[in-house]
Amino acid sequence: MEFSKPFAEMSYKGLVFMTAPTIPFTHGFTTRWGGVSEGYLDSLNLGENRGDTEENVRENYNRVFEALGLPEQKPCFTKQVHKTDVRIVTDEDRRELYTPFAYEADGIVTKVKGLPLFCFTADCIPVLLCDPVAGVAGAIHCGWRSTVADILSVAIAKMTELGAQAENVCAAIGPGIEMCCYETDAEVPEAIEKLLGGDCGDAYFAVGDTGKFMVDLKETCRKRLLQLGLKSGNISVSDECTSCNSDKYWSHRATKGERGSQAAVIVVS
Ligand SMILES: [Zn+2]
Numbered sequence: 001m002e003f004s005k006p007f008a009e010m011s012y013k014g015l016v017f018m019t020a021p022t023i024p025f026t027h028g029f030t031t032r033w034g035g036v037s038e039g040y041l042d043s044l045n046l047g048e049n050r051g052d053t054e055e056n057v058r059e060n061y062n063r064v065f066e067a068l069g070l071p072e073q074k075p076c077f078t079k080q081v082h083k084t085d086v087r088i089v090t091d092e093d094r095r096e097l098y099t100p101f102a103y104e105a106d107g108i109v110t111k112v113k114g115l116p117l118f119c120f121t122a123d124c125i126p127v128l129l130c131d132p133v134a135g136v137a138g139a140i141h142c143g144w145r146s147t148v149a150d151i152l153s154v155a156i157a158k159m160t161e162l163g164a165q166a167e168n169v170c171a172a173i174g175p176g177i178e179m180c181c182y183e184t185d186a187e188v189p190e191a192i193e194k195l196l197g198g199d200c201g202d203a204y205f206a207v208g209d210t211g212k213f214m215v216d217l218k219e220t221c222r223k224r225l226l227q228l229g230l231k232s233g234n235i236s237v238s239d240e241c242t243s244c245n246s247d248k249y250w251s252h253r254a255t256k257g258e259r260g261s262q263a264a265v266i267v268v269s
Contacts, residue, residue, distance in 0.1 A: 007172075007238050012067035015044065016248075020172030022236040024132045027266040028068050029174040029238070031248050035060040037260060045250075045260025047120060052260065054098055061097065068265060070116060075265075077118035078105040080141045084151040086158045091115060106146045107155045109138035111162045111268060119264045122250035123242050125176035125217050126264030129155060131164035137266045142176075142221050144184070148191035152221060156228045166229030171236070174264050175249050178241035179204075179216040182253075189213045192220050199223060 005021040007029070015034025019027060035044030037056045044060055045052050065072050074094035078087065079101040086107035087093070093108070094115070095101070108117050111134070119126045119139035125147070129138040140155045156166055189204040192215070196203070201223065204215045218237050225235055246254035250262050 015063050015067040020236045022170045023172050025130050026269040029264050030262045040258045041260045046263045047261030050260050075116045075118050080106050082143050082145040084149045084154050086154045107140040109158045111136045113268045116265055116267045120261040122252045122259050122261050123177040126174040128172045128264050128266045130170050131168045133168045134163040135268050136162045136164040137268045139266050144188050148195045152224050169230050170234045171225050173218050173221050173237045175238045175240045175242050177243045179214045181243035182215050183212050184215050188215050
């Protein structure tokens with residue numbers, strides 16, 4: 001892992017979120033802290049389908065908007081299904097909470113100013129992208145399946161359609177599960193090898209002769225972004241593992257699925 005400046009922890013009325021040094025647009029990676037949800041959803045759950053009350057989820061969204069200095073509004077987010085669809089979105093893609101999804105996509109990009117793009121995770125890697133020159137932003141859900149299926153190249157291509165240039169694109173690879181906690185079978189490192197064309201570096205290692213591997217999805221995403229033409233100085237990587245820090249972040253593995261969802265949010269600004 002190359003050196004990158006650390007993420008910063010911000011707090012507004014008890015709501016804690018992280019910001020990345022490489023992203024000049026309004027953005028944030030939420031944590032568990034600062035919401036109103038209770039019990040195993042204590043407290044900043046942004047997932048509609050985690051067993052929370054609608055009232056609590058709506059209040060949590062309002063608090064996120066307030067903390068980010070944004071007006072309360074309909075956000076833009078999609079049904080995430082661990083595939084590679086990336087959608088160019090506009091104001092028409094804003095979604096009222098608790099209404100059916102019009103489509104599935106694991107990434108959204110836009111050049112509409114003020115449109116908040118949300119991506120949800122609870123161990124998967126949230127990647128925020130922006131080209132401050134072209135005024136284009138993206139929020140991409142990088143679980144292992146969408147990562148090895150190359151969702152990041154789809155995302156950069158869609159941003160390019162909107163006028164972005166890879167050499168100007170800034171990226172933040174947010175809080176997610178790290179190598180310390182992410183054990184997989186051989187299919188994951190094999191797919192990473194294929195994705196990166198053998199240029200895997202420290203993206204995984206074998207656990208003795210157990211047939212298991214420890215995998216670094218953040219490093220996989222970082223290497224792929226470099227291959228796609230991003231400058232290394234324009235990429236920052238969160239140094240927090242959601243599973244090791246399950247008091248601060250929602251972690252699917254650490255909670256065995258009894259958990260809320262956090263969001264990575266970015267707005268062209
Ligand atoms: Zn860990």
